[in-house]
Amino acid sequence: MLERIAREAEDPAIRGRARRTLALTSAQFTERRTAAAAAPSPSEDFIPDRTINDAEHREDLPGRTVRAEGAPATGDRAADRAYDWLGTTFDFFEAAYRRNSIDGAGLPLVSTVHYGDRYDNAFWNGEQMVYGDGDGVLFTDFTVPLDVTGHELVHGVTQYTANLEYYGQSGALNESVSDVFGSLVKQWHLDQSADRADWLIGQGLLAPGVNGVALRSMKEPGTAYDDPQLGKDPQPGHMDDYVDTYRDNGGVHINSGIPNRAFYLVAAGIGGNAWEKAGRIWYQTLTGGSLAADVGFAGFAAATVQAATALYGAEAVETNAVNRAWTGVGVSLEANETQ
Numbered sequence: 001m002l003e004r005i006a007r008e009a010e011d012p013a014i015r016g017r018a019r020r021t022l023a024l025t026s027a028q029f030t031e032r033r034t035a036a037a038a039a040p041s042p043s044e045d046f047i048p049d050r051t052i053n054d055a056e057h058r059e060d061l062p063g064r065t066v067r068a069e070g071a072p073a074t075g076d077r078a079a080d081r082a083y084d085w086l087g088t089t090f091d092f093f094e095a096a097y098r099r100n101s102i103d104g105a106g107l108p109l110v111s112t113v114h115y116g117d118r119y120d121n122a123f124w125n126g127e128q129m130v131y132g133d134g135d136g137v138l139f140t141d142f143t144v145p146l147d148v149t150g151h152e153l154v155h156g157v158t159q160y161t162a163n164l165e166y167y168g169q170s171g172a173l174n175e176s177v178s179d180v181f182g183s184l185v186k187q188w189h190l191d192q193s194a195d196r197a198d199w200l201i202g203q204g205l206l207a208p209g210v211n212g213v214a215l216r217s218m219k220e221p222g223t224a225y226d227d228p229q230l231g232k233d234p235q236p237g238h239m240d241d242y243v244d245t246y247r248d249n250g251g252v253h254i255n256s257g258i259p260n261r262a263f264y265l266v267a268a269g270i271g272g273n274a275w276e277k278a279g280r281i282w283y284q285t286l287t288g289g290s291l292a293a294d295v296g297f298a299g300f301a302a303a304t305v306q307a308a309t310a311l312y313g314a315e316a317v318e319t320n321a322v323n324r325a326w327t328g329v330g331v332s333l334e335a336n337e338t339q
Contacts, residue, residue: 046100048090049108052079055115055130062128063112078113078143082131085149086111092150092185093157096275097283102156109153113143122148124155137207138229144204146189151182151201162291169296171252176259180282183218184275194267194274200224218264221257237261239297239330259297262325266304269321277318281308301326302333 053063054076066079073080086109093099101107110128119132122142129152131142142148155178158164164174179201187197201224202215212225212233221235235257236242242258245251263282267274284307285291291303304326308319326333 045106046094047106048087048101049106050083050086051108051110052083053110053112054079055112057114057117057133059116061112061115061125061130062110063115076113078131078133078141081141081143082111082113082129082149085143085146086129086153088146088189089150089153089185092188092275096184096188096279099157102153103160107156122152124152124159126156126159129153134205134207138210139205140207142205145186145202147179147182147186147201147203148205149182150185151178154178154181157181158286161287162295163293164291164295165293166249166252168250168252168294169255170294171249172255173259173295173297173300175252175256176263177282177286179216179218179256179260180263181279184279187273188275193272194278195271197274199264206230216257216260218257218260221261235260237329258329258331259300262301262329262331265325265328266321269324270318277312278321280311281318281322284311297331298333301331305333 048069050067050069051062051065052067052074053061054066055061055063066076067074067083073083090101090109093101101109111131112128113131113133115130115132118135120135120139120142122129122131124130129149132139134140134142155174158174158177164170164177166174182201183197183199186192187194190197199219200214200217203213205215206212206225210225210230211227212230214224216233216235217224221237222233224233224235226232234243234254236255237257238261239258243251243254245254248254263278266281267278270277281304285300285303288303288307290306291300295303304322305319308316308322312318323333
């Protein structure tokens with residue numbers, strides 16, 4: 001999306017901000033890829049340890065500390081939302097999967113708000129969360145949607161588990177896993193079953209006047225927005241429409257629509273609360289140690305079938321739902337296929 005804005009937006013100020021955001025984001029992704037995920041020390045205590053910092057519109061991290069764990073609200077809505085959403089995501093992983101923070105061992109959760117000048121992104125840099133305020137023209141404050149916080153923190157979970165390479169199909173899976181659990185955090189928080197959830201990522205982030213509802217739709221990839229400045233949502237929902245590109249690290253934010261749609265189909269096929277069974281299958285797949293870092297869609301699909309079989313049985317409703325979902329998005333189930 002940002003690459004398209006940087007190339008084609010009519011307003012030169014918007015193009016300039018998008019280019020600056022892309023440059024900063026690229027540097028931070030490089031840092032995230034090279035950040036070593038050290039073996040965590042086990043912890044029995046499921047107690048969040050949150051620190052919120054204010055970059056004061058500069059680009060230096062972590063910034064000035066404005067709220068520590070247990071401290072009262074600051075009155076800064078971005079800082080207080082970041083604090084709350086870190087807590088909600090922590091609580092979700094504890095309640096749903098008995099995971100103690102991002103690393104499974106109580107890693108402190110650090111966030112910085114008000115990063116940069118009208119910065120149009122949020123990211124996990126390998127060590128902490130960072131939020132921009134948005135430009136107010138295309139995007140609002142990136143602390144607003146809970147699922148954005150969940151999405152970015154799950155990049156940390158992936159870093160400490162499967163550590164999926166951020167390019168091509170493995171990179172699209174990296175993005176999709178973050179969308180899956182970002183959506184599940186929101187559904188858990190709202191106590192929504194799969195049939196009641198909106199399956200949108202980033203609802204509330206697009207500024208007033210932008211023709212769209214969210215950044216992505218897991219239920220209907222390619223339908224989240226269609227706007228003169230943003231362009232049309234390019235995500236495919238089936239392998240027939242797979243986008244072969246060198247942009248966006250080989251289309252990681254584009255082709256993630258395919259595994260996103262597959263997860264939605266699994267959740268809808270099983271029914272009930274998506275985090276309980278569909279989410280459990282994906283969590284076991286991510287954390288079980290069987291995925292190669294460069295796994296492709298087919299290999300990941302096969303691993304989800306294996307996880308479902310181990311959890312529920314080969315002929316179970318859950319396993320059948322997984323098989324049908326991947327078939328429904330055109331992904332074969334050959335275990336050793338990667339790209």
